[in-house]
Amino acid sequence: xxxxxxxxRSIHTTRKTxxxxxxxxxxxxxxxxxxxxxxxxxxxxKRIIKWRTELERSGIEVPVAGTRVELxxxxxxxxxxxxxxVCSEADIRAVLSALPEAAVEGISRIQLGLxxxxxxxxxxxxxxxxxxxxxxxxxxxFPGVYSGMILGVYQPRNxxxxxxxxxxxxxxxxxxxxLVCLYLRLHALATLVHEVAHHHDSRERVGxxxxxxxxxxxxxxxxxxxxxxxxxxxxLAYLQRTYESKTSNLLGNLDINYRIAKGLVFKTxxxxxxxxCDEISITPGSSQTPNPPANPEGSSNFGKITYNSWIxxxxxxxxxxxxxxxxxxxxxxx
Numbered sequence: 001x002x003x004x005x006x007x008x009r010s011i012h013t014t015r016k017t018x019x020x021x022x023x024x025x026x027x028x029x030x031x032x033x034x035x036x037x038x039x040x041x042x043x044x045x046k047r048i049i050k051w052r053t054e055l056e057r058s059g060i061e062v063p064v065a066g067t068r069v070e071l072x073x074x075x076x077x078x079x080x081x082x083x084x085x086v087c088s089e090a091d092i093r094a095v096l097s098a099l100p101e102a103a104v105e106g107i108s109r110i111q112l113g114l115x116x117x118x119x120x121x122x123x124x125x126x127x128x129x130x131x132x133x134x135x136x137x138x139x140x141x142f143p144g145v146y147s148g149m150i151l152g153v154y155q156p157r158n159x160x161x162x163x164x165x166x167x168x169x170x171x172x173x174x175x176x177x178x179l180v181c182l183y184l185r186l187h188a189l190a191t192l193v194h195e196v197a198h199h200h201d202s203r204e205r206v207g208x209x210x211x212x213x214x215x216x217x218x219x220x221x222x223x224x225x226x227x228x229x230x231x232x233x234x235x236l237a238y239l240q241r242t243y244e245s246k247t248s249n250l251l252g253n254l255d256i257n258y259r260i261a262k263g264l265v266f267k268t269x270x271x272x273x274x275x276x277c278d279e280i281s282i283t284p285g286s287s288q289t290p291n292p293p294a295n296p297e298g299s300s301n302f303g304k305i306t307y308n309s310w311i312x313x314x315x316x317x318x319x320x321x322x323x324x325x326x327x328x329x330x331x332x333x334x
Contacts, residue, residue, distance in 0.1 A: 013042040069096045069104060077113035082133035084166050085112045086184040087192070091238075095189055096196070098234045103200040108159040115164040119148050131167045138167065141184070143174045152191040154198035161195045163188060182239070189235040190227055197226035241281075250274040263320040271311040279303040 018039055026032035074089050096104050119137040131138040131146035138146035148164040155162070166184050173180050201222050252272040259265050281301040316331040 013039050013046060015043070018043065069093055072096070072104075072107050072110060074110045075112065077111050078165060080134070082167050082169055083114060084168065084170075084184075085163070085188075086166060086181055087112075087163070087188045091185065091189065092192060095192060095234055095238055098238065099193065099196060099230060102204065103196055106159050106203055107161060107196070107199055110161045110163065112163050112165060114167075115148055115150070115153065115162060118153060118162075119150065119164075133167050133169070136167065141166070141187075142180065144168055144172050145174070145180065145184075147184075147187075151187065152195045154195040154202070156198075156202040159199060159202075161192070161199065163191060163195070186231075186235065186239060189238070190231045193230040193235060194223050194227040197223040197230070200226070245277065245279045247275070247277045249276075263318055265317045265319075266314070267317060268312060268314040270313075273307075273309045275305075275307040277303075277305040 018036065021032070021036055021039055024032070026035075070093065072093075074092060076085060092110060096107075114134060114136050116134070116136045129138065130136060133146075136146075137149060139149055141147050145166060145168040147166050151164055153162040153164075154160075166188075170177065250273070254270045256268045256270070257265060258267075279302065314333050318327070318329045320327050
């Protein structure tokens with residue numbers, strides 16, 4: 001049973017109201033920012049109340065499709081030379097698999113994008129500057145490395161998690177690329193578990209009538225608490241794991257032609273292929289999740305594969321002209 005929400009029609013704020021406030025001139029910029037912040041909160045509350053009311057009247061529940069982590073669709077919505085989704089699909093699924101099953105149950109989709117439209121609608125004021133590569137409202141994490149002012153969004157209506165990309169030129173990083181990417185991966189995965197906490201909160205507590213979803217302090221307080229716990233127990237543990245694979249491939253080919261006698265030629269083609277793969281996987285004891293034992297034991301796995309192959313295709317060709325005709329023949333060995 002859903003709680004009885006207040007009537008949405010008592011809230012008159014609309015998107016037009018936000019545009020009108022942005023065009024107005026205020027003597028105090030802080031006052032304008034406060035008015036905008038209040039209007040956004042009212043608009044968000046109005047949307048959520050309408051959504052909860054529709055669910056109550058129709059009896060429709062939030063979709064529970066994709067409860068298995070390996071079946072949750074992960075879509076990349078925005079790409080480009082300067083758009084970087086620092087977490088791979090494997091990273092996302094590994095972290096989700098380490099979280100409690102009840103927390104990820106019901107996530108219908110995860111989308112990786114810039115979130116330009118959302119940032120434009122939710123911009124806070126003059127401090128939100130557009131990055132020089134995509135024009136999204138952003139802030140600088142490091143010099144030349146831009147992140148959205150909001151790193152992720154959870155949509156309770158359809159149980160979709162949005163993760164927003166970082167924007168930077170990989171040739172103009174202020175530090176070593178590996179160090180920067182590790183730091184950004186930590187932030188992105190922490191954002192992921194933060195939005196998962198919102199999902200779990202919406203399904204398990206809001207959905208059961210503990211409070212309605214427009215109670216910002218309660219909702220964010222729970223998400224921040226779980227983000228701290230899961231980042232320490234799951235995300236950091238996952239990032240401690242190391243996997244490295246090096247592959248080398250050598251291809252060679254040699255063609256030989258030798259004339260044995262008039263009209264008789266020996267030909268052969270010799271090919272060589274060498275494939276070598278070296279793998280190393282290190283799992284420290286502290287990276288075992290969730291709830292590692294008191295004295296966890298780490299493990300290391302090493303692998304080396306070498307593949308050599310030869311191929312030779314010898315053949316004899318005979319060609320001779322007799323009068324007005326030609327005799328030709330070919331003998332091959334495989």
